[in-house]
Amino acid sequence: xxxxxxxxxxxxxxxxxxxxxxxxxxxxxxxxxxxxxxxxxxxxxxxxxxxxxxxxxxxxxxxxxxxxxxxxxxxxxxxxxxxxxxxxxxxxxxxxxxxxxxxxxxxxxxxxxxxxx
Amino acid sequence: xxxxxxxxxxxxxxxxxxxxxxxxxxxxxxxxxxxxxxxxxxxxxxxxxxxxxxxxxxxxxxxxxxxxxxxxxxxxxxxxxxxxxxxxxxxxxxxxxxxxxxxxxxxxxxxxxxxxxxxxxxxxxxxxxxxxxxxxxxxxxxxxxxxxxxxxxxxxxxxxxxxxxxxxxxxxxxxxxxxxxxxxxxxxxxxxxxxxxxxxxxxxxxxxxxxxxxxxxxxxxxxxxxxxxxxxxxxxxxxxxxxxxxxxxxxxxxxxxxxxxxxxxxxxxxxxxxxxxxxxxxxxxxxxxxxxxxxxxxxxxxxxxxxxxxxxxxxxxxxxxxxxxxx
Numbered sequence: 148x149x150x151x152x153x154x155x156x157x158x159x160x161x162x163x164x165x166x167x168x169x170x171x172x173x174x175x176x177x178x179x180x181x182x183x184x185x186x187x188x189x190x191x192x193x194x195x196x197x198x199x200x201x202x203x204x205x206x207x208x209x210x211x212x213x214x215x216x217x218x219x220x221x222x223x224x225x226x227x228x229x230x231x232x233x234x235x236x237x238x239x240x241x242x243x244x245x246x247x248x249x250x251x252x253x254x255x256x257x258x259x260x261x262x263x264x
Numbered sequence: 265x266x267x268x269x270x271x272x273x274x275x276x277x278x279x280x281x282x283x284x285x286x287x288x289x290x291x292x293x294x295x296x297x298x299x300x301x302x303x304x305x306x307x308x309x310x311x312x313x314x315x316x317x318x319x320x321x322x323x324x325x326x327x328x329x330x331x332x333x334x335x336x337x338x339x340x341x342x343x344x345x346x347x348x349x350x351x352x353x354x355x356x357x358x359x360x361x362x363x364x365x366x367x368x369x370x371x372x373x374x375x376x377x378x379x380x381x382x383x384x385x386x387x388x389x390x391x392x393x394x395x396x397x398x399x400x401x402x403x404x405x406x407x408x409x410x411x412x413x414x415x416x417x418x419x420x421x422x423x424x425x426x427x428x429x430x431x432x433x434x435x436x437x438x439x440x441x442x443x444x445x446x447x448x449x450x451x452x453x454x455x456x457x458x459x460x461x462x463x464x465x466x467x468x469x470x471x472x473x474x475x476x477x478x479x480x481x482x483x484x485x486x487x488x489x490x491x492x493x494x495x496x497x498x499x500x501x502x503x504x505x506x507x508x509x510x511x512x513x514x515x516x517x518x519x520x521x522x523x524x525x526x527x528x529x530x531x532x533x534x535x536x537x538x539x540x541x542x543x544x545x546x547x548x549x550x551x552x553x554x555x556x557x558x559x560x561x562x563x564x565x566x567x568x569x570x571x572x573x574x575x576x577x578x579x580x581x582x583x584x585x586x587x588x589x590x591x
Contacts, residue, residue, distance in 0.1 A: 150372045150373050150374050150375075151372065151374065152273075152276065152372075153276050153279075153280065153361060153371045153372040154358065154361045154362065154371065154372035154374070154380075156273070156276050156277055156280045157280040157283070157284065157358055157360070157361035157371055157372070158354055158358035158361070160277070160280050160281055160284050161284065161353060161354050161357045161358050162350060162353075162354050164284065164288070165349070165350050165353045165354070165501055165504075166350070168330070168497055168500070168501065169497060169498075169501075171330055171497075172329075172330055172331075172332070172334055172496060172497035173334070175330055175331050176330075176331055176332060176333050176334055176496065176497075177333060178333060178334070179333065180335070184335055185335065185336070185337045185338045186337065186338070187337045187338075187339065187399070187400050187401040187493060188337075188401060188403065188487065188492055188493060189401070189402065189403070190487070194401070194402070198339075198400050198401055198402050198405060199397070199405060200402065200405065202405075202406075202409050206409055206412075206413050209413050209416065209417065209566070210412075210413075210416065212570075213416040213417065213419070213420065216420045216574065217416075217419070217420060217423075220420060220423040220424060220427065223427055223581075224379065224423075224427065224430065224436075227427050227428075227430040227431040227434075228430060228434060228435065228436065230431055230434065230585065230588065231434060234589060235589060238585055238586075238589060241585075242582075245578060245582075249578075252574075256571070261566065261567070261570045261571065262563075263562060263563035263566050263567070
């Protein structure tokens with residue numbers, strides 16, 4: 148808690164600066180909402196249909212692969228800190244661990260999971 | 265007891281506000297420096313009307329944006345639309361509190377400082393995704409999709425690069441990392457970890473959505489990407505978040521690779537001199553890259569992240585571990 152408190156104070160002051168800018172804007176700026184002004188921007192055309200369009204499943208795949216690798220990195224962090232004590236034992240363990248995940252990586256690569264065309 | 269605690273909190277608030285004001289000043293003049301440097305590189309003059317040599321330009325910009333009408337288009341998801349710029353700003357800026365600026369001056373000396381900074385940089389993806397989703401605009405939606413895929417891809421490369429620094433220093437604490445560098449033979453990790461530094465800088469540019477990886481904004485195809493519907497002061501908040509992100513990333517690179525606040529000799533009276541000098545060099549590099557390189561194509565971007573940087577990062581980690589075992 149001792150060293151987290153200054154961080155929280157800093158984060159809150161950032162938030163307050165942001166909010167106060169919004170408040171100053173609300174006081175100073177004039178507001179004239181015209182119907183044309185409020186149309187979402189689409190290079191001059193009137194937007195039609197739903198804007199939350201279906202997107203490529205590739206983005207979802209990337210998110211899944213990210214999850215695997217992020218978990219890998221999260222496991223590697225504590226290893227890096229106690230590396231001195233574990234020495235060769237920890238090194239070999241991590242090589243095996245990374246190798247297992249590399250198999251998944253190569254599989255994704257071969258199956259075209261990382262290809263964009 | 266209670267009085268002591270409260271006085272401590274008052275001092276903390278004062279120091280935090282001071283740091284924030286200095287940081288805001290830096291961010292404001294970073295925009296000026298960027299415009300001026302890029303103008304000079306392109307044989308233009310850059311801003312030169314407001315004040316001597318255009319030095320008051322950032323202040324004029326802020327005043328103008330404060331006066332702008334706040335347009336909220338129809339169909340937006342209002343609570344999320346209002347929240348997104350603040351999320352972006354807080355996540356980008358508050359990382360600054362964790363950077364050790366001097367031997368005895370670090371606002372919040374966390375034992376897991378490095379992890380905390382990485383977590384904050386991942387959280388800033390939320391600002392992007394929320395704004396793109398809430399905006400009710402196709403450009404914003406596409407920009408947010410691209411941005412989120414890009415952010416998570418380069419996140420891994422960045423973590424791997426920092427992992428080898430943690431391996432060398434044996435600690436997450438940023439202050440300890442700086443001290444470990446001081447005791448290492450080269451005085452800075454950039455020499456043994458040049459590959460990690462390269463990976464880190466490339467991913468830092470991608471994480472802050474800057475040229476040549478500014479696909480989420482790509483003004484020539486997506487207009488402005490995820491913040492196309494934001495105008496006036498809300499746009500300014502996103503803009504601030506982007507530049508704060510640049511400053512924090514460069515400060516992290518200085519701390520982890522360039523030896524932090526430690527210089528070849530001490531300059532009396534100017535305690536932050538070396539830190540700021542290194543920071544400015546890296547920021548200049550950022551701007552230089554923007555003036556030099558054209559934008560990547562999206563498949564090239566993802567290919568670079570997944571097929572080059574991540575394997576390279578893993579290899580670098582492997583060799584760092586081997587080196588550490590043998591020495």
